[in-house]
Amino acid sequence: MANDLRAMVERLKAVSHPLRLRVLALLGAGELCVCQVAEVLQVPQSSVSEALRELRRAGFVNERKEGRWVFVSVVPQTGASPLLEGILAEAVSLVEVHQDRERAVEVKLLSIPMVCCKVQKAAKAEVIRV
Amino acid sequence: MANDLRAMVERLKAVSHPLRLRVLALLGAGELCVCQVAEVLQVPQSSVSEALRELRRAGFVNERKEGRWVFVSVVPQTGASPLLEGILAEAVSLVEVHQDRERAVEVKLLSIPMVCCKVQKAAKAEVIRV
DNA sequence: ATGATATATCGGAAATTACCGAAATATTAA
DNA sequence: TTAATATTTCGGTAATTTCCGATATATCAT
Numbered sequence: 001m002a003n004d005l006r007a008m009v010e011r012l013k014a015v016s017h018p019l020r021l022r023v024l025a026l027l028g029a030g031e032l033c034v035c036q037v038a039e040v041l042q043v044p045q046s047s048v049s050e051a052l053r054e055l056r057r058a059g060f061v062n063e064r065k066e067g068r069w070v071f072v073s074v075v076p077q078t079g080a081s082p083l084l085e086g087i088l089a090e091a092v093s094l095v096e097v098h099q100d101r102e103r104a105v106e107v108k109l110l111s112i113p114m115v116c117c118k119v120q121k122a123a124k125a126e127v128i129r130v
Numbered sequence: 131m132a133n134d135l136r137a138m139v140e141r142l143k144a145v146s147h148p149l150r151l152r153v154l155a156l157l158g159a160g161e162l163c164v165c166q167v168a169e170v171l172q173v174p175q176s177s178v179s180e181a182l183r184e185l186r187r188a189g190f191v192n193e194r195k196e197g198r199w200v201f202v203s204v205v206p207q208t209g210a211s212p213l214l215e216g217i218l219a220e221a222v223s224l225v226e227v228h229q230d231r232e233r234a235v236e237v238k239l240l241s242i243p244m245v246c247c248k249v250q251k252a253a254k255a256e257v258i259r260v
Numbered sequence: 261a262t263g264a265t266a267t268a269t270c271g272g273a274a275a276t277t278a279c280c281g282a283a284a285t286a287t288t289a290a
Numbered sequence: 291t292t293a294a295t296a297t298t299t300c301g302g303t304a305a306t307t308t309c310c311g312a313t314a315t316a317t318c319a320t
Contacts, residue, residue: 005226009148012217016142017278018135035296044280049298068287068296086216087142096135147308165266174310179268198266198317262320269314276307284299290292 008083014058015087019043020051022100024060024074025091029101031064031073032108040104060084138213144188145217149173150181152230154190154204155221159231161194161203162238170234190214 015021023037034052038045052072055061064071077085091097145151153167164182168175182202185191194201207215221227 003224005148005151005221005224008220008224009146009151012142012146012151013277016139016146018139019278021135021139021142033296034298045297046280046282046299047278049296050279053298070297082216082219084216086212086214086219089212089216090138091135094133094135094138143307163266164268175267176269176310176312177308180309183268200267264319265317267314267316270312272309274308276305278305279303280301282300284297286297287295289294 011058011060011083014054014060017051017054019047020054021087021091022096023048023051024055025088025094025097026100026104027061027072027074028088028091029104031071032104033066033069033071035069036104036107037072040100040107141188141190141213144184144190147181147184149177150184151217151221152226153178153181154185155218155224155227156230156234157191157202157204158218158221159234161201162234163199163201165199166234166237167202170230170237 015024019041022041026032026037026040032040034048035045037052038048041048052061052063056063056072060075061072062075064073074088075084079085145154149171152171156162156167156170162170164178165175167182168178171178182191182193186193186202190205191202192205194203204218205214209215
């Protein structure tokens with residue numbers, strides 16, 4: 001990615017969004033698959049997918065395919081990006097981020113990813129049925 | 131300002147904009163008045179004013195009134211904002227920012243601020259006349 | 261007072277972005 | 291194969307943001 005002002009603005013835009021910043025901050029605590037992120041944050045999976053696309057475009061996250069799952073993580077910190085460091089450092093002090101990370105631990109203990117999308121769909125159906 | 135995720139997103143939005151990021155990075159090299167910023171960056175003065183309003187709202191810049199001039203500067207770095215530090219650290223490596231800062235030195239040597247708005251208006255009139 | 265300069269706000273059309281359900285694609289299991 | 295699950299892309303309206311000229315306000319000089 002070009003090292004010019006426009007490119008930096010695009011990177012900033014990528015995190016100037018509640019969901020995208022939440023996702024990045026969540027991944028700061030460790031790798032997750034897309035469906036786990038959706039389950040932790042309780043948002044539509046398509047929204048998570050779109051958020052991750054932007055974060056990838058901005059060079060903040062990597063992906064790793066494993067079967068039908070896509071695991072995403074923050075790019076390794078080589079000290080090459082003061083911006084990313086600053087964002088993560090500031091984000092970890094936010095209560096929402098702390099809560100999301102606690103919830104991620106629960107989700108992982110519940111032997112998800114195998115069932116998390118299923119869980120989301122069931123929950124949605126429940127809402128409709130009631 | 132509240133220390134929640136929404137507030138951090140608002141701060142990020144404030145710099146997710148070419149002009150606003152340029153202004154912040156320019157002020158990182160030292161205090162200037164509004165008209166000097168407009169002269170250095172060669173943009174309408176109202177645009178600079180609006181950019182500064184957002185940067186002030188985000189808590190990135192301070193203002194100091196002196197007569198009819200408003201001098202603006204980056205808030206003192208107390209290490210309390212890793213985000214601001216990261217933004218400035220990343221911005222100083224951009225060629226555009228380097229050029230803007232060099233131009234700021236010229237503008238200050240030309241005994242501006244007293245005449246910089248006048249200069250801008252004259253330049254605009256010139257364009258219209260030709 | 262009048263004029264000149266600096267700054268802020270306003271208007272409002274154009275461009276951009278957000279949002280999420282639905283549909284498409286991919287991989288695995290039975 | 292068919293079914294189930296995970297992910298991405300699409301559609302399309304609503305909401306937001308951008309941009310800058312014009313206008314308003316403030317301060318200083320004469």
